[in-house]
Amino acid sequence: MSAISTVDVGGAAPYRIEIGPGLLGDGARLAAQARGRHALLISDRHVAPLYAHGVEAALRAARPDLHLATHVMPAGESHKTLACFGEAIEALAELGATRDATVYALGGGVVGDLAGFAAACWMRGVDCVQLPTTLLSMVDSSVGGKTAVDIPQGKNLVGAFHPPRAVIADTAALRTLPARELRAGLAEVIKYGALGDPLFFQWLEAEREALLASDDHALAEAIARSCAHKAGIVERDPLEKGERALLNLGHTFGHAVEAEQGYSGDGRDALNHGEAVAVGMVLAARLSAMLGMAPDADTERLRALLDAYGLPTALPAGLAPEALLARMRLDKKNLAGRLRLVLWRGIGRAEVVPGVDEARVLDVLAG
The missing domain is CATH 1.20.1090.10 (Dehydroquinate synthase-like - alpha domain)
Structure with a gap:
């Protein structure tokens, strides 16, 4: 594997950003961020067919004891809504996610924002690991802990500050980016x-x-x-x-x-x-x-x-x-x-x- 670049974000809730190719297949790296036994992988209909199976397999190989489920939402900004947020919350409930659960946000900014908001709200806050797959999400929305959904009156008007536990940016994903x-x-x-x-x-x-x-x-x-x-x-x-x-x-x-x-x-x-x-x-x-x-x-x-x-x-x-x-x-x-x-x-x-x-x-x- 090529050298990995890291950027540390300090403050009250410090975390590390890791940047490099092949990281979505690194099960040990992904699993190290899961503190408990429950994990929900949230992706969308564009990204999931490309990467969700590989991420699931890597996590299961590294953590056979992990109770892992995947929730796939519709793709696009028009679906960053309270309704889709509610479906993500229902997926966490069906998983039986406890307070030490981890949400993995696999996709672009829409997935990262919505999954991060779901993690912020479930049991008043569980861990979220951002797995950005677009350049936009790698350099912006996955970093900083701003999570939200849109309403008809405006963009990102309903949300919360919820810093991620980690950001793992696989630059190889950019090869499939339009x-x-x-x-x-x-x-x-x-x-x-x-x-x-x-x-x-x-x-x-x-x-x-x-x-x-x-x-x-x-x-x-x-x-x-x-x-x-x-x-x-x-x-x-x-x-x-x-x-x-x-x-x-x-x-x-x-x-x-x-x-x-x-x-x-x-x-x-x-x-x-x-x-x-x-x-x-x-x-x-x-x-x-x-x-x-x-x-x-x-x-x-x-x-x-x-x-x-x-x-x-x-x-x-x-x-x-x-x-x-x-x-x-x-x-x-x-x-x-x-x-x-x-x-x-x-x-x-x-x-x-x-x-x-x-x-x-x-x-x-x-x-």
Whole structure:
């Protein structure tokens, strides 16, 4: 097995992120995270046929005494719902899962968010091991312990902070990832450079061809650097009281787009999460320039990089600015009814800006 990269997340509930190829078949590594005799593997209909059987076999070989069940949910953001959450809870009940049970979340961000939320709620909290299979989930949703489901009024409005027991990212899983999903994950990677690391941003400009070609070394480097950035911020601000909000660069705009499209980004005509974040980052940069906070040249450099990675940089047609603004008013970062957005002073210098003028936001949304 190739060398494994590790990133340690500290704080009150420390855990380790392990990154490398072949980890989903490493039964000893997977089983070491199960403290009790019950484990529920949660996956979806896209990922389960590819990897669930292998993970089950590896766990059973390493822990023959483990009472293991698998729950397969429908795939896609449109199924990150209270109804599907309830089905995951029922699966834990049918297993007879005790307080030392472990939930293994095998899949992308939807599975990780929903399975993590189920683990947070079952008996007021059992262990969750994140097994991300997409680049987006490896660099973002599996790290940090934010779990949630969507409701029609907005994305991730029902959830809990529940740090994982471990994150085990098998980079070999990225070989089966569709090109669109790879690009969506790279949007979140670019975000880390944009919000706080201009040298990483420059590296991403230089390594575009290798990353888009799914070069193992380049992807492992991008994942490790992204996770290290997020781990440092999460450790300092685990409950998003301050600095952690910076990780939402582009997300307030992006989440509004996803909600307005009805979370249908797993189809062809709507943006998926990474694509929506790419558009959101450009909108946040344009707003920053409009407010005199940042140079137009940095907005153009960000737009050019996202465009070079094949990501969208403009709002889809047919979305009303007023409707998007109404969605943005539900964002969890807002205070006292005023918009609180993550903007920037230029590449690598993001900051949280309270009391943003809604008229200026509408101007940006209207193009």
